[in-house]
Amino acid sequence: MNKYDIIIAGAGASGVFLSYELTKLDNKAKILMLDKGAPLEKRICPIKLGKTDNCIKCEPCHIMNGYGGAGTLSDGKYNITTKFGGDLHTYIGQEKAMELMEYVDEVLCSFGGADAKLYSTGNSDLKTTALRNNLNLLDAKVRHLGTDRNVQILERICNYTKERVEMEFYATVTEVAQNPDGTFSVKTNKGEEYQCDDLVLATGRSGSKWISGICDQMHIGLEQNRVDIGVRVELPAEIFKHITDEVYESKIVYKTDKYNDMVRTFCMNPYGEVVAENTNGIVTVNGHSYADPSLRTENTNFALLVSNKLTAPFKDSNEYGESIARLSNMLGGGVLMQRFGDLVKGRRSSERRMEKCFTRPTLKATPGDLSLVLPKRQLDNIIEMIYALDKIAPGTANEDTLLYGVEVKFYNSRVEVNENLETKIKGLYALGDGSGVTHSLSQASASGVHLGRILAEKYSK
Template sequence: MKKYDIIIVGAGASGVFMSYELAKLDIDASVLMLDKGAPLEKRQCPIKKGAGNCLKCEPCHIMNGYGGAGTLSDGKYNITTQFGGDLHNYVGTEEAMDLMEYVDQVLCSMGGADAKLYSTASSELKTTALRNNLHLLEAKVRHLGTDRNVKILGRIFDYCKTKVESQFYTTISGVTREDDGTFNVMTDKGDVFNCKDLVLATGRSGSKWISDVCDKFGIKQKKNRVDIGVRVELPAEIFKHITDDVYESKIVYKTDKYNDMVRTFCMNPYGEVVAENTNGIVTVNGHSYADPALRTENTNFALLVSNKFTEPFKDSNEYGESIARLSNMLGGGVLLQRFGDLVKGRRSSDRRMEKCFTRPTLKATPGDLSLVIPKRQLDNIIEMIYALDKIAPGTANEDTLLYGVEVKFYNSKVEVDENLETKVEGLYALGDGSGVTHSLSQASASGVHVARILTEKYNGKEAK
């Protein structure tokens, strides 16, 4: 058994920035970071190599490995407390914003300074949206692009590697606690590691594992939300006046028919639609690049309907997974439908797609989303598309493409205090895996926050 002071389970955004801050502050402690995915240089999705459809790699290179799901994303950091998580409810709004600004400074120092910082605070789009019963949330947005993001993460890893030991392709098979308060972490390789402080930072892909650990230690969790929707793809010119101005437009709409909330999410100008494998279920997402040579002619974004459940229902993620399984069953993965076909009540076919002016960036199976997505959510999405058409004419064109399904699984919100420590002393839960955050900026900030707390504990002085 090898002993460490601190073990971080998960090398996603929160784990990466926690390791960075521990290295920067020169913590007087031994640190090990474990992840079931690959090191950065090995993370290559087979689809990028021409595999066509998702091969359901285990673990998924898009979702797992150094940097987590954010590594091969479009590298978009939203500096705001209006969306992206509830970190401010634990550390205070001012501290949360300071932490996110600090994360932005680190990214700039590591090669992101040339990436433009957008802001929606004084945008004319906000006024235009309000006039059409749409609401633009405020944020500063730093878009790194997938290509630049990977390089920055590589530099962060090099900065940390002498202070933080990392081990990849490692799945945690169990966690126990000794009588002295330390933790034993067992791996699928038969190794056992012991530590004084254990940090759960597994991100979205580790939601079930974190839930199991919390159940074992009697830590309360809240499970009541999942977002279900589609990934919209259309010619970039339609949203150009918006994306050139604010890049990421988080627009919220309350539908007339059901009074439900629908929102845009993860906008990728000149980007591409990609498949993700979460626990064996293929869903859809979007990426975009900083290099103009890698850009496409399309823009994509998600339209998500928020679903909150009440007693006696308890497993909202299973509800989302069941809908995604239907899509996988009918389409062998991701389904694709023209908006015009959807509103006319007919499936998209290979023949109809051949006549489509919008060229899809992801190979997907033409089909009928109405056979997969429940009527209420689908009605909300259609109403939202017509609402967006008022501020971005062309959104409701027949050849606007809808990929399904996109599901945002909200990890069970783990009960933690202002230090993101659970009721079990020495056991921390942070990042998207804790349910406290839902974005790269807030997840990264949570890692910095806990790193400073542990540095103060081991070094015996305030770490700021």
């Protein structure tokens, strides 16, 4: 059995920054990082390679898994704020959380992100315009790296840490057990077995079921979080240009008149593309954008999400989201797409109608009817939000605005941890989006830095 001081299960944002901090700071720890996905250079989606038009459910999904996690092939957007993106500040304090996110930004800039623009919504005229139309623009600083530059930065961080941190890819952790002496045994699908003194669970969004299973097994408390369900909107970039040029990522929240529900924009990608991603065998949509002008498209895309926090007796909010996504996959063979004009007129989009559409889709999806998939309440909320956005970005409610379904943001059950992000079991930690404590690249990365400093001090003695 191979013995390590620290094993990191998961190479997502929190795991990457944990490994970075342990490499940078003086300590004697022997460290292993395990991930079910591929190394960075092999993380290429077959759709991107032109080998297929639709998601073929690669296992593991290159967009969701591998070095850097789901954030690697995202558009590299780091929101420096505690207003959204998680609750790290409730564990370590507001000032500390902001300090760590600013530090993460400094590290990204030092590895090649310095040329990426830093946007701010704090003093934006858009905030006033939004409020006048019953919309709330959340305050944040946003560093947009772009998918291409994000990959380059992560490659440099990987090269910096790989001499210090052993990395094993295509390695799914199948078994975790605590030994009588307090150490941990970890087994993988490759038949390998490892032992460590400190075990860090950093599996990200795609590891939600896995980490819940570990917590159930070890009787660690879990609090169910919400699930956000909605669509990805795609429209000509000119419609949102006055917003994206000024603040880039506009987190806009709206309270609907009909149901008093909260709807929000999420993950805005100017001149970007819509992509499919595979989470636990379910195909959903997301969006990417690039720093290189030659890779940009004529469209902007963003998600519209409705928050759902279900009450007793139902407990598994993620299962609710998965069931809706499965229905979309069943009807569309993957991702469904519908013109907004067809949706409000109560008719399905067809190949014939799509041929006349002025907005050219960036993802090949099945034309269909989202009203057969999304519950009426969520759909009514989304339609109302689109009309509200049309007041600050005229053209949002055009007939040829495209809606892709479904987009689901699964929030892991929040693991019961202390201010050190340690569970009740000494030496067992839960980080990043996998812990349910964070929901963003900035906060997940900051959580890795936070624990990295704690463990570096432990192993420097």
